[in-house]
Amino acid sequence: MEPQTVRPQLHMIPFPVGQAFLWQDGEAVTLVDTGPPGGADAVEAAIRHCGAEPAALRRIVLTHFHPDHAGSAAELAARHGAQVVAHRADAAVIRGEAPSPPPDMAAAPAWERAVFDQVHAPLGITAEAPEIPLAPPCRVDREVAEGDVLEFGGGATVLSVPGHTEGSIALLLPEHRTLFTGDAAARTEDGPAPGVFNQDRARTEATFLRLCALGAQQAVETVCFGHGAPLATGGGETLAQAAARYS
Ligand SMILES: [Zn+2]
Numbered sequence: 735m736e737p738q739t740v741r742p743q744l745h746m747i748p749f750p751v752g753q754a755f756l757w758q759d760g761e762a763v764t765l766v767d768t769g770p771p772g773g774a775d776a777v778e779a780a781i782r783h784c785g786a787e788p789a790a791l792r793r794i795v796l797t798h799f800h801p802d803h804a805g806s807a808a809e810l811a812a813r814h815g816a817q818v819v820a821h822r823a824d825a826a827v828i829r830g831e832a833p834s835p836p837p838d839m840a841a842a843p844a845w846e847r848a849v850f851d852q853v854h855a856p857l858g859i860t861a862e863a864p865e866i867p868l869a870p871p872c873r874v875d876r877e878v879a880e881g882d883v884l885e886f887g888g889g890a891t892v893l894s895v896p897g898h899t900e901g902s903i904a905l906l907l908p909e910h911r912t913l914f915t916g917d918a919a920a921r922t923e924d925g926p927a928p929g930v931f932n933q934d935r936a937r938t939e940a941t942f943l944r945l946c947a948l949g950a951q952q953a954v955e956t957v958c959f960g961h962g963a964p965l966a967t968g969g970g971e972t973l974a975q976a977a978a979r980y981s
């Protein structure tokens with residue numbers, strides 16, 4: 735699948751499950767999430783498609799440890815020596831030093847439990863005894879927390895958005911009015927919504943509302959979700975409308 739242009743310096747790489755985003759600052763490439771295991775070649779092809787060389791991959795930011803986001807981080811980090819960035823609360827899981835905390839599917843509505851069963855059927859995992867398979871262990875070079883700033887896109891502020899996982903992060907690029915939500919938010923047919931398969935559903939809903947308020951307040955244009963099509967423009971307004979539905 736070809737990468738999709740969101741903004742001139744921002745492309746989305748779609749995978750059968752999940753997606754990753756490429757941000758270009760001149761020659762330097764930052765990857766936000768990596769897609770599932772086995773996606774390294776697709777990421778490299780996408781970087782070439784955008785006119786850069788895979789060797790230009792400087793930084794891999796992981797929004798959280800789930801394998802549809804961190805799955806190809808180890809392979810890409812090994813190939814290109816890129817700096818791997820993650821929140822300190824998810825870092826041990828990403829390194830393979832701590833077990834993967836399961837989602838609280840008992841707190842999820844029936845439709846979400848059905849989706850969980852469908853997605854995990856090939857692995858024999860059900861919502862009755864939920865597990866999230868670990869991504870291949872990957873080094874984390876920089877552990878971040880709320881308010882840290884990453885040196886891409888004119889300065890990307892780390893937002894701690896716990897709930898989906900304890901160490902979930904979002905990124906706000908004020909200069910480009912762009913927000914990456916990770917799985918704190920997804921874009922559904924009805925619009926932006928909290929992510930699914932959450933460690934703590936109530937906290938996920940609270941952080942979703944915080945992101946919506948922030949997006950509106952900062953007059954964000956572009957929103958890149960953990961799942962679902964990005965919003966290239968008008969993101970703040972769309973998030974404000976979504977918040978009105980959930981609050
Ligand atoms: Zn996730």
Ligand SMILES: [Zn+2]
Pocket residue numbers: 752800802803917960961
């Ligand atoms: Zn996900």
